[in-house]
Amino acid sequence: MEEKDLAPIQAFSGSIWSFPDRGPWGDSRYRGNCSGYVIRELLLFFRPKKFVEIFAGSGTGRDVARSLGITDSVHLDLRPEFGGWNALVSEIPTGMDFCFSHPPYFDMIIYSGEMWGEPNPNDLSRCETYEEFIHKLNLVNEKIYNALVNGGRHAILVGDYKKKGRMISIQKDMAWFGDLEYHIIKSQYNTVSERRKYSGRFIPTTHEHLLVFRKNQIWALPVRVTQTIESDIRSRSIATWRDLVQAALEELGGRAKLQEIYEALKNTKKARKNPHWQAKIRQTLQINPNFTPIRRGEWALAI
Numbered sequence: 001m002e003e004k005d006l007a008p009i010q011a012f013s014g015s016i017w018s019f020p021d022r023g024p025w026g027d028s029r030y031r032g033n034c035s036g037y038v039i040r041e042l043l044l045f046f047r048p049k050k051f052v053e054i055f056a057g058s059g060t061g062r063d064v065a066r067s068l069g070i071t072d073s074v075h076l077d078l079r080p081e082f083g084g085w086n087a088l089v090s091e092i093p094t095g096m097d098f099c100f101s102h103p104p105y106f107d108m109i110i111y112s113g114e115m116w117g118e119p120n121p122n123d124l125s126r127c128e129t130y131e132e133f134i135h136k137l138n139l140v141n142e143k144i145y146n147a148l149v150n151g152g153r154h155a156i157l158v159g160d161y162k163k164k165g166r167m168i169s170i171q172k173d174m175a176w177f178g179d180l181e182y183h184i185i186k187s188q189y190n191t192v193s194e195r196r197k198y199s200g201r202f203i204p205t206t207h208e209h210l211l212v213f214r215k216n217q218i219w220a221l222p223v224r225v226t227q228t229i230e231s232d233i234r235s236r237s238i239a240t241w242r243d244l245v246q247a248a249l250e251e252l253g254g255r256a257k258l259q260e261i262y263e264a265l266k267n268t269k270k271a272r273k274n275p276h277w278q279a280k281i282r283q284t285l286q287i288n289p290n291f292t293p294i295r296r297g298e299w300a301l302a303i
Contacts, residue, residue, distance in 0.1 A: 010041060015183065015184045017187065022037070022189075025061075027059065030057055030058035034057070034102045039061050042098070042100060044068070048098030049097050050097050050098070051070060052073065052094065052099045052100075053073065053075045054099060054103075055101050055102050056077040056079075056082050057077060059075065061073070062075040078123055086122045088122055089122070092147040095148070096147060096152060097148065097153070099144050099148065099153070100154075102157045102158075103158065105168070105170060106127065106130055106163075106168060107125055107127070108125075108161055108163075110126065124140075141174065141177050145177035145178055145215060148178075150215055151214070152214070152215050153214050154177070155210060155211070155213075157186065158174070159207075171211060172226055173226055176213065177221065177223055178222060179222065181213065181214040184209075184212070185208075187207055188205070188206045233247065234268040239268075241280055241284040244265055244268055245284050245288075245291065246291075246301065250301065251264060254301045255299065256298070256299065258281075258285075258297045259297075261281060262278055265277070290302055290303050
């Protein structure tokens with residue numbers, strides 16, 4: 001039986017995929033390489049008429065396509081080996097009904113100047129900030145969506161990782177173009193975090209996200225955007241008196257005199273709306289096990 005006649009291995013079994021062996025496709029020495037089995041699963045499951053790969057890397061997608069007898073697929077990357085295609089300014093040279101993309105995970109791995117060639121400012125792994133990276137990735141993803149025919153799909157593989165205590169979750173922060181059709185969790189193997197020993201407690205990230213978006217309208221551009229809004233619980237009605245007293249004691253070093261707690265909370269929304277706010281603070285301190293009296297008129301946080 002030829003490989004092009006084979007069925008997908010895991011696509012019908014569930015939304016958690018695991019491929020410990022990356023397969024014979026592409027260059028195993030190329031860091032951050034995607035397992036060829038992921039692309040193979042997608043191609044066998046969706047059976048596209050026109051397959052385009054963005055961020056082709058070491059050529060894994062090209063090799064998989066050839067092994068399946070797909071001879072007219074298109075593979076694009078900034079690497080000179082793939083024509084120096086610039087995802088930010090170059091046009092996608094063809095329409096398609098299926099696109100697979102595996103972008104850099106911000107600066108987890110630097111590609112231009114380290115994995116290949118000279119440093120290139122158009123390399124997404126060389127963005128100065130994470131915000132710049134997400135902005136540029138959104139531009140690329142919109143470009144991909146626009147090039148899809150109606151009913152076409154974009155499958156994007158992205159990961160999570162920690163940097164200086166901050167959780168980087170690309171799939172959460174990037175804009176979603178089109179309708180999410182599938183969200184697959186892909187297990188990771190042979191990661192740096194797996195092999196590294198950490199001095200403190202740390203949960204290594206051993207998964208990636210494979211999101212499949214479908215274009216269901218010809219002209220409309222449905223976009224879902226994550227928005228971060230920073231507020232202050234002192235100005236929120238939903239914060240309870242216990243929440244406010246706890247925060248005040250934390251700010252005051254874990255213990256404080258009653259007058260200091262009054263001062264910290266006098267301008268909160270709850271205090272402004274309650275003429276008996278000082279009595280409410282005293283009641284909260286007395287009835288809640290999170291607060292302990294030290295001496296008369298002085299309280300400590302007991303958490």
